[in-house]
Amino acid sequence: MLGKMTVLKADGSVEVHEIMKHGRFEWLTEAIGGPYQIVPYFETFNGEPCLAFCHEEGKLLGLPINVLANGLWTLFPNYDFLVGPVVIVQGDKAFMRGM
Numbered sequence: 001m002l003g004k005m006t007v008l009k010a011d012g013s014v015e016v017h018e019i020m021k022h023g024r025f026e027w028l029t030e031a032i033g034g035p036y037q038i039v040p041y042f043e044t045f046n047g048e049p050c051l052a053f054c055h056e057e058g059k060l061l062g063l064p065i066n067v068l069a070n071g072l073w074t075l076f077p078n079y080d081f082l083v084g085p086v087v088i089v090q091g092d093k094a095f096m097r098g099m
């Protein structure tokens with residue numbers, strides 16, 4: 001099971017990492033910088049299916065607005081906005097089923 005994690009940082013930088021599914025998601029907590037939650041309706045990235053995650057308490061902590069991630073998110077600006085790092089996860093079918 002192979003996957004890819006794209007980290008969209010609030011400063012506009014992007015990191016891409018290959019990941020292996022281990023059944024635990026420390027890599028996601030580390031990339032987000034704390035507890036995470038799924039971003040609703042963020043379902044494709046670069047034309048491929050994905051899941052996106054953001055910091056669960058990002059707004060409460062005053063994390064900066066993530067302009068890049070907001071530009072890719074279907075619900076922005078009518079619903080909400082994203083702050084801090086946003087992690088987009090993609091992978092083969094087995095990997096995504098485990099998410």
